[in-house]
Amino acid sequence: MIDKAQKQILWGCHSNRPTEEILAALGRAAERGVKIYIMGNSKESAKTLPEKGQLMYPMALCHYRPLLEAGKGNVRIFEWQRKVQMGGKRLTSGAFHSKVFSVDGVLTSVGSYNMSKASFQKHTEGTIVIADKDFARSTEQMFAKDLLFTKEVQLEDLAESSGKCDNY
Numbered sequence: 001m002i003d004k005a006q007k008q009i010l011w012g013c014h015s016n017r018p019t020e021e022i023l024a025a026l027g028r029a030a031e032r033g034v035k036i037y038i039m040g041n042s043k044e045s046a047k048t049l050p051e052k053g054q055l056m057y058p059m060a061l062c063h064y065r066p067l068l069e070a071g072k073g074n075v076r077i078f079e080w081q082r083k084v085q086m087g088g089k090r091l092t093s094g095a096f097h098s099k100v101f102s103v104d105g106v107l108t109s110v111g112s113y114n115m116s117k118a119s120f121q122k123h124t125e126g127t128i129v130i131a132d133k134d135f136a137r138s139t140e141q142m143f144a145k146d147l148l149f150t151k152e153v154q155l156e157d158l159a160e161s162s163g164k165c166d167n168y
Contacts, residue, residue, distance in 0.1 A: 001109070002022065002028075002029050002103070003025050005032075005103045006032070006034065007105070008035045008102075008103070008104060009029060009036045009037070009101070009102070009103055010139070010140060010143045011037070011100075011102075012100045012101075012143060013039075013098070013099050014040065014056070014095060014096055014097045015059060015060045016060045016063065016077075017059045017063065023067070026071075026075070027070035027071070030075050031070075031072070031074075036071060037143070037147075038075065038078065039098075039146060040077070040080065041053065041056070041079060041080050041096050043057050043061075043079075044082045045079070045081065045082045048094040059165075063165060064077055065155065068153070077152070078150035078151065080093075080095065081093075081150060081151055084148070093149060096146070099112060100143065102136055105140060106131060106133055107129065108135055108136045109130075110130070111125065111127025111128055112125050
């Protein structure tokens with residue numbers, strides 16, 4: 001799906017930990033000019049996950065620098081915030097726990113699959129892939145609403161240590 005993308009990829013997952021193959025495919029897509037939007041948890045919202053985010057957040061964070069650098073402006077990463085100001089109200093939430101992947105407004109994957117090494121090699125996961133423009137459009141609308149609860153990650157804000165995934 002990633003290698004055939006021409007316009008846009010939306011990827012929302014509670015902990016974005018791409019395999020080397022997925023990471024390389026995202027880089028190739030970004031080089032082709034595909035706009036890639038990745039949504040996951042912030043350090044704070046990850047604390048509401050079972051292991052308090054102590055493993056999953058650093059595992060996702062270590063991929064941010066390579067994705068943003070390889071993306072040459074076509075990759076944008078957003079982190080779910082536990083507290084946001086919206087419409088004059090302060091809203092509080094837990095973690096972002098969706099697993100959704102959409103390509104070019106025509107193909108969407110929804111399920112438990114995390115698109116991580118663990119999901120690929122160790123866990124039993126399920127997902128459904130739907131090739132329907134109306135479903136993809138509704139997924140894009142949901143993704144847009146979820147973005148209201150995020151903060152964009154900027155390359156210059158990342159510590160130099162991010163991008164080193166040796167331990168993950």
